[in-house]
Amino acid sequence: MNGSEIKATQKKYSLQSWSAQKGSDPIPVAKAEGIYFWDYDGNRYTDMSSQLVNLNLGFANPVINQAIKDQVDQYCFLSPSLGSEPRAALAEKIINLMPDNMGKVFFTNAGADANENAVKIARMFSGKFKVFSRYRSYHGSSFGAGNLTGEPRRYALEPGAPGFIKFFDPYMYRESIDFESETQATAYYLAKLREQILYEGPNNIAAIVMETITGSNGVIIPPEGYLPGVRALCDEFGILMICDEVMTGWGRTGKMFAFEHFKVKPDIVTFAKGVTCGYVPLGGVAVSQEIADYFDENVLSCGLTYSGHPLGCAAGLATVNYYRDAGILDHVSQIGLSLGEILESLKTKHPCVGDVRYIGLFAAIELVKDKATREPLVPYGKDPQGIMKQIVGMLKDKKFMTYSHENVLIVAPALIIDDEQLSEEMLKMDEILHQVDVLI
Template sequence: MKGEEIRSTSMEYNLQSWSKQKNINPIPVEKADGIYFWDYDGNRYSDMSSQLVNMNLGFGNQKIGNAIKDQVDQFCFIGPSYGAESRATLAKKIIDLMPDNMGKVFFTNAGAESNENAVKMARMFTGKNKIFSRYRSYHGSSFGAGNLTGEPRRYALEPGVPGFIKFFDPYVYREAITFDSEESATRYYLTKLEEQIQYEGSDSIAAIVMETITGSNGILIPPKGYMPGIRALCDKYGILMICDEVMTGWCRTGKMFAFEHFDIKPDIVTFAKGVTCGYVPLGGVVVSKEIASYFDENLLSCGLTYSGHPLSCAAGVACVDYYEEADILGNVNKVGQVLGETLEEMKKNHPCVGDVRYIGLFSAIELVKDKETKEPLVPYGKDPNGVMGKIAGLLKDRKFMTYTHENMVLIAPPLIITEEQLREELMKMEEVLTIVDQELL
């Protein structure tokens, strides 16, 4: 097919996620390499969101491609109950990267499935039914993961599954209270959460599930002491701590996993996305040795036809090896510093920028109508005049490809991006923010 035929056929036959179908206009992609992809007219686009924050190693990584080809030559599929070298090897590599309390991996196909199965395991292990998660969260759109999700994408699933309880995020920028330190903010949020735990009945709560660092809902980085405080509350009340590392895992934040920033040991960790960088779908649930041991004698009532698919696991082995061999963490921390410094300049220079939040190569620009009042550029859960869509369109015109969510613009480029490439792309963001200042405020 030529480009226009791909576009028209896609529009006629494909249903596209999170879209009114009459508005879709997909770019036909002919080739891709590194942080770039090209359409059939030869236009080059910069992938500044790593697609869906999953292509951490960019396009065209030969090590991953060759690993998949080698597995194809051996065999493409063998059921989860059989032994496969790629599956066994990847599981061991993942456990070796985890804290010393972690024991085994259950492989899934994606982040939503990982969170679904984590909740099932928590309920089976504890015998309790309630699951706490936060309002500004996204854990997937399948029925269980969608009930975990707190933001508006859960609405289509309501009325939801009983037992899913929401609590408030440590969203210090938008809090009505002014805190004199991060520690005082932490005390406030933990006090309110403990109160809610008591009101819900601590003996009925199986787990607290959190994106370690909130992703699409604003890159909300926990204040000092918050994550250890959650760990302490879980220990106090016999609740499992589940860290959703679907976006934040695999070097995105400057650590292999984001929970490493906070010196904690979760009971369960979910992952997907960067474990294969999108080359083949794969996710997983890592459980503690205690939970793993429980299922030695008790039925693990979880199962997926494609759990630990050999092709996916082969890609995963190559990915994990590449992160370490290519010192991806070193690049994330070096280039991430440039990202943070540039975002702070944008915040200082542009009236439309209320706040910027960043860690590693994981960042968001929060857009406001007024810096003093912090009124968001669009209301929560709404964009009646298509303002954020216009901003995304202005970036697209400059071949800067990312996505917006609420009043945020996400910047999360592939972790292989160079300082020179980053600076070139952020100049485009500067141009667009100037237009927002002048025309959209």
């Protein structure tokens, strides 16, 4: 097929996620390498969101490609009950990268079923059924993960399953209180969470689930002391702490896992995306040794045909080794400083930029109508005039590919981007923000 045929056929026969189908406009991709991809007319686009913040090592990484090819030559699939070298080796590798309290991994297909199985495991282990998660969160769109999700993408699943309780993020920029410090904010948010735990009954609560750093809902970085405070609440009330590292894991923030920044040890960690960079679908649930030991004598009522798929695990093993062998974490920490400086400059320069938030190569630009009042450019859960879609389209016209959510633009390029590439692309963002200034 040529490009036009691909687009027409896909629009006719394939349903596009999160879209009214009439307006879908897929770019037919002819080739891809590094941080770039090309359409059938030879136009080059820069991937500034790592696709769906998962393509951490960019397109066509030869090490990952070769690992998949080698596994194809051995065998492509084995039942999860059989022994597979890549499955065994990747599980060992992951646990060795985790804190010393972690014990075993249950492999899944992606992030949504990782979060669903984490909830199941927490409920089986604890004997309790309520699960806390935050309003500005996305944990997946399947039924269980969608109930865990707090933002508007959960609405299509409602009325939902019982036992899913929402609480508020430590979203200081949008808080009505003008906190004097992060420490004061942390004390406030922890006190409200503790109060809600008491109202819901600690003996009923199996787990508190959090994106370690809220992802597509705004890259909301917890204030100082917040995650250790949640850990302390979990310990006080016998609640499991689950960190969703689906988006922040595997080097995105400059650490292998984002919770390392905050010096906490979760009881359960979910992951996907960057474990294979999407080359083959794979996710997983890492559990503490205590939880792993529980299932020595108790049936683990979790199962997936493709759990620990050999191709996925082979890709995962190559990917995880590459992060260390290529010094990706150090690179992200260094270039993340450059990104931070650029973002702060944009915040100072543009009336439409209310706030910027960033850690490593994980960043968000929050757009407002008025810096003083912090009125968002579009209201929460609504964009009746398609303003954010228009802005993303303006960036697309400059071949800067990313996405928006609510009033936020995501900037999360592949972890292999260099300073020259970053500067070139963020100049495009600067140009578009000048146009947004005029819109407001």
